[in-house]
Amino acid sequence: MSLIRQYTKSIDLLEQYDKKRVKRIRGSKTSYVVTYDEAKIVISELKKNLQDSKAQTGMFAVETSDRLKGIIGNLNQTFGSVELYKSAEEKAANLLYMVIKDHPFVDGNKRTGSILFIHFLDRNNILYRTNGERKINDNALVALALLVAISNPIEKDILIKVIMGLLSD
Numbered sequence: 001m002s003l004i005r006q007y008t009k010s011i012d013l014l015e016q017y018d019k020k021r022v023k024r025i026r027g028s029k030t031s032y033v034v035t036y037d038e039a040k041i042v043i044s045e046l047k048k049n050l051q052d053s054k055a056q057t058g059m060f061a062v063e064t065s066d067r068l069k070g071i072i073g074n075l076n077q078t079f080g081s082v083e084l085y086k087s088a089e090e091k092a093a094n095l096l097y098m099v100i101k102d103h104p105f106v107d108g109n110k111r112t113g114s115i116l117f118i119h120f121l122d123r124n125n126i127l128y129r130t131n132g133e134r135k136i137n138d139n140a141l142v143a144l145a146l147l148v149a150i151s152n153p154i155e156k157d158i159l160i161k162v163i164m165g166l167l168s169d
Helices: 002-006 008-018 036-052 067-075 088-102 109-123 138-150 153-167
Strands: none
Touching: 002 008, 008 153, 036 067, 036 109, 067 088, 088 109, 088 138, 088 153, 109 138, 138 153
8 A cells, every 4th residue: 555655646647637637736936047048058068968978960959040049038938027937847847848849959859858857947946855856757757758749739738737746746
């Protein structure tokens, strides 16, 4: 029974998904705002890291237009002085989703979106649980990136809520 209790949150989230009633978590206040220039630095570090491991092509993380700048700008968008994305978790989930789905790069959208997502979580102090465990481990990150990549755009809202749910404590 203790094994089942350890996965109660996951089972609850799956049930909410099945019933199309995934709850939007309240989330944390955004303490850090990522900038386009900082995103470029993070991407540059990723490119260097992947270059050392021979895991990238020459087209990896080459921007196709100003889409990345637009995605970063959208995270902090307001309407009538009210933030469109109200929590750090919602901004992080949208960052992952938009980088993967909007294809701002010739190659490497899933990898780049994933590292920017993790960087954003870390900078907002929401990557780790209070016990020190990562909320999103390596396997979960791969699964989320692939799920977003193959998803129907109609499912965006529910996917954002699922990602946010995974980030809750």
